[in-house]
Amino acid sequence: MAQILLRNITRASNSTLLTTSRIGPSPLTIPAVAAANSLSQQLHTTSPCCEIRKLARLRVVDNSDLGKRAMAEGRPPRCIHVYNKRGVGLIGDKVLVAIKGQMKKGILVGLKQKQRLKQPQFDSNNLVLIDDNGSPLGTRIHVPIPTVLRTILKEKTLSKGADYTKVLAIASRYV
Amino acid sequence: MNVNARFLTNRIAQQCAYKRIVTFSTKPTEQSAAAAVPQQQQQQQHDAVAPPVRKPIVPAHYRFVYPEFLPDPKVEWRNSIREKLERLDMLNRRRQIELPEFYVGSILAVTSSDPHAAGKTSRFVGICIHRERCGLRARFILRNVIDHQGIEIVYELYDPTIQKVEVLRLEKRLDDSLFYLRDALPEFSTFDEHMEAETLEEGTPVPINELKVVLRPRPWLERWERQNLRGVANIDQYLKDKHRKSSEKVQKPWEKYDLMKQYRATIPEEEQKEIFAEVHTELHTLELQRKRNKRKRTFVKPKHLA
């Protein structure tokens, strides 16, 4: 299952990279992209620093129905807002994603970006979907998540009021 | 008279522990050129008379085993006192914990204390894909694929929170850094977490694993075709003519002849000898101690079972 997902991701990113390299940043090409509707949905706007900003594409790693279907279709969710003051998502941050035409919230549980010492850096940007109260939509996370999330999510639960620690409860493995 | 004065300074320099601060030798005086040959003869006589100063013989492979003891060759960043203090600190740390010999391509297991983890410790097994920095800042990157998810962790070698570093398989690979594993098929960086440590017989050279990894198709994180990698099997199948042309364009075949570039990137042999002479005895005793302990442990084990 996970391998299928991975393959999907690589395929999607493959085509997007091709489009970005072909199109470039010039404004003239925007109508062309709009015309090729399927291409525009896979347009990759994240810079190579792998930051989670608006329009960054993420990978859902829980077994929620919505997330599974989105990943299987090869249309991974995109970040449309990061709930912090930096605008760049760090580990444990809450993001708003557009997934299959819906807006859902999610928590970042693994990043591609450079991490601190002894904290794992993942090969993909992982996301767990949650509802407004902070309880996850799925029942299991099928990849390891970093242990530092325990502390971060507990702190956030205290400060934000919503209970994020339920995400920790469905984790299968820590790294 | 002049010659005598130089003898004195030589003697003092030999006794002085902080022998030199600059990386390069100072400019020789003009008289010394003329006196070079006769002075040497005299020096030989002098050495024959004086009791020879015994210095520990440093094995030649130390620079591969302990590369972090050599400072950064960049002259602007050199500071002999800081380097010396760092070496002392590194030795102190090595007295507390065994930091074994390992190379890029070896498989390590690092146990470190982690305030966030359940048991307050976490253990990570992975292949070392890169070693960098020197002195107390020496660090390495471990990579593994767990549950089909590639994970990399950066550890500092002299981090006081590290509890144990085990080498599960001691070997080298064909390249100096293995960042291409990120773009290779996941099975090439998948290692069992409960791997048993494989022991090498004493005195055998570190084996070189000539495994060639299989890359997955583009897009890649880096332009591997430009890096003359030896450990990649199938790079040709993903290359188009434009890639070959561009990679030819960036090749620098003259760099192997650029002696001064190499000189500025290395620490000269004399200086290496000085540095390792300073730490050699301590490192050697530590090695012997570890070896003895290991033998003791292997001897105790069957007793315990019986």
Place this chain on the structure above:
Amino acid sequence: MNQADVSKLMSQLRIAVRSNKRNLKNPDGPEGRLLKLRKTVTALVKHERIELFYNRADEARGYAELLISNAIRHGDRHKATMELADYWLLEKQLVHKLFKVLVPRYENYNVSYTRMFKAPRDYPGIYYRKSVLELRGNPYPVLTQDNSQNRNLLHNVLLDEARKEFRREKLASLANKLAAETEETPKPTVEKATEV
């Protein structure tokens, strides 16, 4: 804080080394720079003393030193060193000179193998500083002034004084001897007067 490269081992240079290289402007980039320096190193090994711009001489000096030190270190049986010599010496008979003449000459040196002097630049002329680069032990007359005969050199002053003192002492002892002799046998004054 990068790790030093341990794959290569080089012996320490006995000259002051700049922390970074000079680019020695040329349209061919780093390869062209090396070609320029190869010409200089070849000329240095061939003529043993050359006059050229300071920057180029200073850059070439390090390469020449390392080439010689590598040749001394590994000898002519070492393949990599031979390749180096082949690259750096554009005239191939100079490879023989390097291994058969320069290596024996410099084997026991404990100073640098080359010397560099600042040379005067002609006025009005090109602005660049000039210099003279030479191999040590060359057959030409020395360029530096020989100051060992200078009267004001401290050694010479001391030697002069010592000499003077020695002479004074000798004279005094002679005078004493003469005085003793005259006391024993007074000279006939008449004879002396006739001589004068």
